[in-house]
Amino acid sequence: MNKSQKVLIAGTGVSGIAAARLVLERGGEVVLYDGNAALKDETLKANFEEGARVNVVLGDIKRTDLLGVELCIISPGISLDSPFVAVVDDAKIPILGEIELAYQCGCGRLAAITGTNGKTTTTALAGEILKAKYEETFVVGNIGEPYTARVLEMTDNSVTVAEVSSFQLETIMDFRPNVSAILNITPDHLNRHKTMENYIRIKECITMNQRPGDTVVLNYDDPFLREFGQSPELAPKVVWFSSRESLKDGFCMDGDNIVYRENGRAEAVADVRRMKLLGRHNYENVMAAAAIGREFGVPMAEITRVIEAFQPVEHRIEFVRERTGVRYYNDSKGTNPDAAIQALRAMPGPTLLIAGGYDKNSEYDKWISEFPGKVKHLVLIGQTRDKIAESAKRHGFTEIMYAEDMKEAVQVCAVYAEIGDSVLLSPACASWGMFKDYEERGRVFKECVMEL
Incomplete structure (x- = not known):
């Protein structure tokens, strides 16, 4: 976004308030919108400094509410099929998501993780692994803290690990991780995405702006991702992981050990009997997080140490x-x-x-x-x-x-x-x-x- 823009923020949850604060910090003006007409203006404005350039609109949005608005930042909870979006589209206002806003305003290097399951555990573990090497490590996204809430603290030396949902990937434009990961794709959110084909397409969009020199970490055991990773049109380097196959190159199992293989050489990553994470799906999460750490230059000994000390994420087994x-x-x-x-x-x-x-x-x-x-x-x-x-x-x-x-x-x-x-x-x-x-x-x- 450009500074001094008038920006419509759709959604007043945690990510919406964080996005609004970022717009204000950059010198913009905010129109804060929520479809819930029962909310109170004064309650919402209490999230900002007194006198902040925030106008609140509740209930149905009207074309007159959009006068002067140059950009809309939409909450991932709002469907792109909603009447609200139709009004914004009709006014020819560009629509971005919170992670796209954060990416455009942020700096440093980025790892982004998506998939149907395992995102939170993998993001948290990858964050701990990167903290072993990088002092300025931010762990953001669906995992709890909005990406936009930490952008102003980031520098060129920062590394960020973001958990990214399919809802958020619907509205990316320039979003380009240095390392992306798609953990798995199984049916979910079909009430929103309508078809499995559309859901798969949206998940794979995490790589759409990546270039040669970037990396995507993919699950070799997932048939959708195996086909995707073998596409000649895929720009980033592919790093595979598998909990069921013995890979020539990539992260896989060797008995009770997770190993990394490259050019015929094997390197120990972790003994699953020493881990606190239960289940084969967690072995896959560990492999993906280790792959991200390795791509960011974290020594394998440090990766192993972090994996063995890592406690399960709250609410996940x-x-x-x-x-x-x-x-x-x-x-x-x-x-x-x-x-x-x-x-x-x-x-x-x-x-x-x-x-x-x-x-x-x-x-x-x-x-x-x-x-x-x-x-x-x-x-x-x-x-x-x-x-x-x-x-x-x-x-x-x-x-x-x-x-x-x-x-x-x-x-x-x-x-x-x-x-x-x-x-x-x-x-x-x-x-x-x-x-x-x-x-x-x-x-x-x-x-x-x-x-x-």
């Missing part, structure tokens, strides 16, 4: 407590069936599974096919509970109970669990409707577990 011989795990970040599959596979024994939530038009058959020999009881909550129950019954699984809220779900599991069992919250669904976000859902689960 997070151990909560053991009570009367039963272990409780919080996987609230498991917001789609594939993520929930990985959590279930990581459980050490018989499992009582709490699932259900907001319907993202997901199909649950593949997830439910993992239940035999693993899931003892399925406790369902939320909007999708009937849909999941019907799918489970079609697969012959009938140990199903309903709960009205998280407290009841946890209490039911505590009653039916036996010594050696695990209780797992891994919903396979979004949290909306019952909770503000997956983080609130996870916190409520942990509170209920600790109250037992």
Whole structure:
């Protein structure tokens, strides 16, 4: 963006407020918009210094609200099919996302991570690995802190690791990571992206501005990504990782060890028995993070040290407590069936599974096919509970109970669990409707577990 522009910021969540502050810091003027007419002007303006050049518009947007506006920064939560976007498009105002604004205003080198699952763990681990070499390391994006919130602190010596969603990739223009990573692609957010082909295309857009000399880290085991990585039109260098294949070049498994192979030589990365991260999917996350670290010049000995010390991210197969011989795990970040599959596979024994939530038009058959020999009881909550129950019954699984809220779900599991069992919250669904976000859902689960 240019300084002194009048910018429409659509969305008043954390990323929207951070983007507005960045525009103001650069000398611009802000029109802060939210479709929720019940919000209060004074509450929103309290996020800024007194006298800041901020005008608030709530409810329906009108063409007159856009007078003088030269640019729109849109929240990733607003669909590009929304009536709001139609009004902005009709006014011929360019639309960018928060990560594009941050990229255009920021400096230093950038690693960007996307994929259906594993983004948060990989981003957090990659950030810790880069901190071992670089004093100015920023970890931003969906992981918690908006990219725009840290831009003004960045210098040419900075390195930034950004977790990037498909919603954010829809609105990039010049966004160009030095190193990108696509961890995997499985069906998700089809209520937003409509088709799997469109969802795949958007994920792969993370590389669209990369050039020779840049790098993309890809999952060799993912058929979509294997085909993409072998395309002659792909500009950046490809670094592969695989938890199932023995690669000639790239990161892969050798027994219980993660190794990096190049030109016939193998270098040890980590012994999975020394790691605190559980499950094969986490071995893949570790490989991707190690690949990013290596591309940024972090010595392998430092990468190994960080990997072995790294603790699981909150809400992602997070151990909560053991009570009367039963272990409780919080996987609230498991917001789609594939993520929930990985959590279930990581459980050490018989499992009582709490699932259900907001319907993202997901199909649950593949997830439910993992239940035999693993899931003892399925406790369902939320909007999708009937849909999941019907799918489970079609697969012959009938140990199903309903709960009205998280407290009841946890209490039911505590009653039916036996010594050696695990209780797992891994919903396979979004949290909306019952909770503000997956983080609130996870916190409520942990509170209920600790109250037992």
